[in-house]
Every structure is written in structure tokens, then in C-alpha cells.
Amino acid sequence: MPRPVPPGRFAWRSVMMRPGEENSTRGVPGASLDILRNQSTTSLGAAAHMDRTQPRTVGILIFDDVEVLDFAGPFEVFASARPIDNGSGLERLFRPLIVAEEQRMITCRGGLLVQPHHTIGDHPPLDVIVIPGGQGTRRERLNATVLDWIVAQDQRTEVTTSVCTGAFLLAERGLLDGLRATTHWASIAWMREHYPSVRMVDDERFVDEGHIVTSAGVSAGIDMALHVVARLDGEATAAATARSMEYDRTSAALSPG
Amino acid sequence: MPRPVPPGRFAWRSVMMRPGEENSTRGVPGASLDILRNQSTTSLGAAAHMDRTQPRTVGILIFDDVEVLDFAGPFEVFASARPIDNGSGLERLFRPLIVAEEQRMITCRGGLLVQPHHTIGDHPPLDVIVIPGGQGTRRERLNATVLDWIVAQDQRTEVTTSVCTGAFLLAERGLLDGLRATTHWASIAWMREHYPSVRMVDDERFVDEGHIVTSAGVSAGIDMALHVVARLDGEATAAATARSMEYDRTSAALSPG
Numbered sequence: 001m002p003r004p005v006p007p008g009r010f011a012w013r014s015v016m017m018r019p020g021e022e023n024s025t026r027g028v029p030g031a032s033l034d035i036l037r038n039q040s041t042t043s044l045g046a047a048a049h050m051d052r053t054q055p056r057t058v059g060i061l062i063f064d065d066v067e068v069l070d071f072a073g074p075f076e077v078f079a080s081a082r083p084i085d086n087g088s089g090l091e092r093l094f095r096p097l098i099v100a101e102e103q104r105m106i107t108c109r110g111g112l113l114v115q116p117h118h119t120i121g122d123h124p125p126l127d128v129i130v131i132p133g134g135q136g137t138r139r140e141r142l143n144a145t146v147l148d149w150i151v152a153q154d155q156r157t158e159v160t161t162s163v164c165t166g167a168f169l170l171a172e173r174g175l176l177d178g179l180r181a182t183t184h185w186a187s188i189a190w191m192r193e194h195y196p197s198v199r200m201v202d203d204e205r206f207v208d209e210g211h212i213v214t215s216a217g218v219s220a221g222i223d224m225a226l227h228v229v230a231r232l233d234g235e236a237t238a239a240a241t242a243r244s245m246e247y248d249r250t251s252a253a254l255s256p257g
Numbered sequence: 258m259p260r261p262v263p264p265g266r267f268a269w270r271s272v273m274m275r276p277g278e279e280n281s282t283r284g285v286p287g288a289s290l291d292i293l294r295n296q297s298t299t300s301l302g303a304a305a306h307m308d309r310t311q312p313r314t315v316g317i318l319i320f321d322d323v324e325v326l327d328f329a330g331p332f333e334v335f336a337s338a339r340p341i342d343n344g345s346g347l348e349r350l351f352r353p354l355i356v357a358e359e360q361r362m363i364t365c366r367g368g369l370l371v372q373p374h375h376t377i378g379d380h381p382p383l384d385v386i387v388i389p390g391g392q393g394t395r396r397e398r399l400n401a402t403v404l405d406w407i408v409a410q411d412q413r414t415e416v417t418t419s420v421c422t423g424a425f426l427l428a429e430r431g432l433l434d435g436l437r438a439t440t441h442w443a444s445i446a447w448m449r450e451h452y453p454s455v456r457m458v459d460d461e462r463f464v465d466e467g468h469i470v471t472s473a474g475v476s477a478g479i480d481m482a483l484h485v486v487a488r489l490d491g492e493a494t495a496a497a498t499a500r501s502m503e504y505d506r507t508s509a510a511l512s513p514g
Contacts, residue, residue: 068336069502072329072369076475079325079367096367105372110336110353112329113372115362185503205503217503218333222476245326246442246462246474 053089056232058096059126059153061166062116063146067109067134069218070163071098074130077225081233081241093233099123101146109134120149128228129153132221133164133184141168151175154211159228161213163221170212171195179209184217222247310346313489315353316383316410318423319373320403324366324391326475327420328355331387334482338490338498350490356380358403366391377406385485386410389478390421390441398425408432411469416485418470420478427469428452436466441474479504 058078060071078094100106100116108114117123131150140146151173154160162170167183168191170176177197182188188202201207206215206224208231215224226249230238242249315335317328335351357363357373365371374380388407397403408430411417419427424440425448427433434454439445445459458464463472463481465488472481483506487495499506 067333068329069333072325072333075367075369076324076326076329079369096369098369110332111374112332112336112353112355113374115370115372117368117370217501219479219502219504244474245476247476 055090055092055095056127056158057124058094058128058130059099059118059123060096060130061120061132061146061150062098062100062106062108062114063136063140064107065109065134065136065139066106066132067164067218068112070132070134070166070221071108071130073219073222074132074161074163074225076245077222077229077241078128080244081229081237082244083233084237084240093229093237094128097123097126099126101143101149109136120146126153126157128159129157129161130221130225131160131162131166131169133162133166133168133217137165137168141172147173157211158232159213160211161215161224161228163215163224164217167191167214170214171198175212176214179212180207181209181212181214182207182216183214186217223249312347312349312352313384313415314381315351315385315387316356316375316380317353317387318377318389318403318407319355319357319363319365319371320393320397321364322366322391322393322396323363323389324421324475325369327389327391327423327478328365328387330476330479331389331418331420331482333502334479334486334498335385337501338486338494339501340490341494341497350486350494351385354380354383356383358400358406366393377403383410383414385416386414386418387478387482388417388419388423388426390419390423390425390474394422394425398429404430414468415489416470417468418472418481418485420472420481421474424448424471427471428455432469433471436469437464438466438469438471439464439473440471443474480506 060075062071075096078096081093083090083093097117098114099118099120101120103116103119106114106116129150147169150169154175160170160175164184165187167176167181171181171191174197176195178199180199180201182201182204183191185202188200191198192200204216205220206213206227208227213224213228215221226238226242226247229241317332319328332353335353338350340347340350354374355371356375356377358377360373360376363371363373386407404426407426411432417427417432421441422444424433424438428438428448431454433452435456437456437458439458439461440448442459445457448455449457461473462477463470463484465484470481470485472478483495483499483504486498
């Protein structure tokens with residue numbers, strides 16, 4: 001069974017808090033999660049859901065040699081999620097946008113050609129970011145412009161996520177320090193060596209540390225995104241989304257830590 | 258357990274047969290499959306594998322409002338599949354190409370922007386085609402140009418596949434007549450009504466009828482593509498591909514009829 005993170009908690013924060021306040025528990029390992037666990041926020045979650053007048057905006061970073069399913073899986077999840085009742089008045093719950101460093105065609109792994117919707121300089125405010133992996137992360141983890149952007153976005157997102165070796169880009173600037181995190185199985189050892197402050201986990205599809213959620217390789221991004229939907233909009237919404245995708249969330253996927 | 262279709266059977270046919278010969282069992286429901294089942298082709302499969310000097314070319318059709326994971330899942334599988342030994346001398350087993358009616362940006366479901374590699378008029382010969390689904394199939398099933406292209410390609414492919422409501426486009430010109438087939442669960446009843454000659458199946462992730470393999474909704478295209486890899490290049494290759502994607506093939510996915 002999934003960890004009982006109250007749905008809508010971060011929605012409430014984003015709606016009710018002034019800019020800057022949402023960072024008050026950052027940098028204290030486990031603190032934000034403990035706060036989450038110790039609050040009974042069922043009513044807060046419901047209120048947050050009803051208060052929203054716009055879908056959450058999900059910024060999905062891509063770059064040359066990004067792994068296709070790493071970003072396409074979460075894109076599918078966030079694009080498919082629909083309100084399961086009419087209380088919110090929203091037609092869709094998320095607006096996924098593809099973001100890249102430059103406004104040019106991106107050549108993904110295997111050759112898929114994707115045009116970004118925005119550059120990292122011209123996108124609207126992002127409630128969620130998804131940092132996918134792929135061979136391109138070997139280059140992007142040395143790209144200060146992209147890393148700066150990730151750090152800046154992380155200051156204002158409700159949830160910051162990675163898929164596969166996208167975790168490199170979070171770890172590079174210390175965003176995972178002191179936290180439990182995961183990545184593709186073939187990169188666990190490398191991350192343990194290069195980012196010793198990160199508590200790498202090698203037996204979970206995704207790891208939820210509150211503000212940051214990392215996932216294992218490629219297809220695990222689907223499980224991670226469904227989990228984020230569950231946390232923000234309720235398990236029933238996530239279950240309906242998975243059913244629309246005919247995606248079987250395995251017992252492994254449902255046991256994040 | 259998967260049905261024991263011998264790996265490499267179609268590879269052998271494509272390598273050894275003259276143009277036209279590969280159609281000799283078409284149009285006889287079940288005939289090609291019966292031939293498959295009655296032959297012991299382990300050695301043929303191995304020979305075919307070693308005889309190949311080029312990756313198989315996989316044409317993945319897209320169109321406006323195509324469902325993202327319907328095509329991105331199979332793309333990921335075919336782009337990821339690698340030889341598990343060096344016997345073939347190939348670096349990769351498949352070359353996935355995105356094909357569209359026109360050379361323009363395609364707006365997928367949810368807004369993803371994808372540039373096709375080829376139009377239906379300028380692509381190289383295709384060994385495998387993937388016809389994905391999504392809302393756009395409601396329009397494309399009335400598009401004679403696209404349907405003509407599918408029929409023409411089907412005459413020369415080793416395997417013709419569909420994901421989700423992509424099955425509409427195969428059924429529209431009778432390619433599924435007399436065959437077992439599947440689609441997204443929400444469209445099974447509609448297909449039964451509109452294509453009564455197709456034997457719709459509602460409890461399998463994908464249905465392999467030899468030359469044609471249809472799959473259920475969205476994520477089931479991943480299972481279908483892994484199955485095609487298993488059939489053409491062996492179960493060990495498909496297992497390695499799934500592991501590289503960290504994709505758990507469920508017991509349901511492994512029981513295709």
C-alpha cells in the first residue's frame with residue numbers, strides 16, 4: 001500500500017502561502033516529510049482541490065538524448081488525469097508543458113524529434129517539474145544554465161521530480177543531500193560514489209521525500225507520476241488515470257518505501 | 258507464460274522469400290498462425306538472426322490527437338532493443354521511424370509536438386508498422402489516404418501492429434476480419450458493433466494472430482512491442498529490453514491468449 005501522504009497538502013500550500021514561505025522546511029532532511037506525516041490534512045486537501053481554478057502546470061524538461069519514455073510516460077499521466085467529480089469545475093487537472101534550454105527541435109534517444117513548448121526562459125510558473133533521464137544527462141549535469149534553472153524552479157514548485165538518471169541533475173546541486181532517492185538500477189552505484197550525501201535506494205520504483213520525488217528507470221516514471229497525481233488529487237483520481245491508460249500498478253509500484 | 262511462437266520466424270521469411278511470397282497465407286483466418294505453430298523453427302530463427310545485416314525498420318504512424326504513450330511506448334521498446342550477443346554484428350535491432358501523412362508538426366494528445374521523420378510517401382521499406390490510437394483515430398478511420406497506406410504497408414510488413422484504438426484503422430479495411438483482436442477497454446463494445454467480422458477479445462493485453470498483433474489501451478502497447486521483440490529476436494532479448502526500461506511485464510502481459 002502507498003504511504004498515506006494526504007492528498008492536496010501541497011496544493012493548499014501553494015494556494016495559501018505567500019511566496020517564500022513554502023521553503024521554510026527545506027534543507028532540513030526529513031523535516032518537511034515529518035510535518036506532512038504529523039498533520040491531519042484531509043479537510044485541507046479537499047479545500048485545496050476545490051479552491052483551484054486552474055490546472056497545475058507541469059514543466060517537463062527535455063534535452064538531446066533524453067530517454068523517450070522518461071518524459072513521455074509522465075506526460076501521458078499528467079495529460080490524462082481528469083477530475084473524477086465536477087466539484088473543481090476543471091476540465092483537466094494538469095497542463096504538461098515541454099521545456100528545453102533553447103527553442104529548437106530536440107533529438108531524443110532513438111531519434112524522436114520533439115519541439116519544446118517553451119524555453120527555460122519563457123515558460124509560465126511551474127507547479128511541478130519533471131527532470132527525465134537518458135544519455136543526455138551525462139552532458140546536462142555539467143550544464144550550469146540548466147542546473148541553475150532547476151534550482152530556481154525547485155524554490156517555487158509544489159513537487160520536484162526526476163525519472164531515471166534525471167536524478168543526477170537534482171543531485172549535482174545538492175537538492176537530494178540528506179534525502180532518500182533512487183535512479184535507474186544501472187546508475188545506483190555511480191550515484192552512491194559521486195553523491196555520497198544522497199541516501200540511494202535500490203529496491204523501490206520511486207521515493208517520495210515530500211517536496212522531492214525521484215524514480216527508478218524509464219517506465220518507473222509512470223508510477224511516480226501516478227503517485228504525484230494520487231498525492232495532489234487523491235488516490236481515486238490516480239486509479240482512474242491508470243485505468244484510462246490500462247496501466248497495471250504492480251505491488252512493487254504501490255510500495256514506495 | 259507466452260505462447261511459444263518461435264523467435265525469428267518472420268525474420269527468416271523476410272530474408273529468404275521473394276517479394277510477394279510472404280503473402281501466401283494472408284486472408285485465411287488462422288492459417289499463418291497454424292503454420293507458425295506447426296513448425297519447429299528454432300534453428301531457422303537463429304539463422305535468420307545471424308543473416309540480418311540491417312536493423313528492422315519500424316514505421317510508427319502518428320497523426321493529430323494521437324495518444325502519446327500509444328506511440329512513445331513502442332518507440333521506446335524498439336529503440337532500446339539491443340542484440341544480447343555479438344553474433345549479428347548489429348548495434349541495434351530496430352530502427353524506429355515516425356511517419357505521418359504530411360511533413361508538418363504533429364500535435365499529439367495533450368499538446369506534445371512531434372516532427373515526423375518521414376511522410377507516408379517518402380519512407381524506406383518498413384518491416385514492422387505500429388498504428389497507435391487516441392482521439393485522432395475517430396478522424397483517421399475516415400481518411401482514405403491513410404487507410405490506403407496501411408493496407409499497402411501491410412502487404413509487405415513482417416508484422417503489422419496496433420495499439421489501443423489504432424485497431425479501428427486496421428479494422429476499417431478488413432485487415433482484422435476473422436481474426437481475434439483487441440483495443441482499449443472503452444472501445445471494445447463499439448468495435449463489436451461496427452466490425453462484427455472481428456472477434457474482439459476484452460481480457461488480454463495483446464492478441465497475436467501471426468501477421469497482425471493488436472493491443473489493448475495505451476500502456477499495453479509496451480507489452481505488445483516487447484512481445485514482438487521476443488518473437489523476432491528471442492525472449493532473452495525482450496527480457497533484457499524490459500529490464501533496461503525497468504518495465505515489469507505482469508503475469509497478465511505474459512499471457513497473450
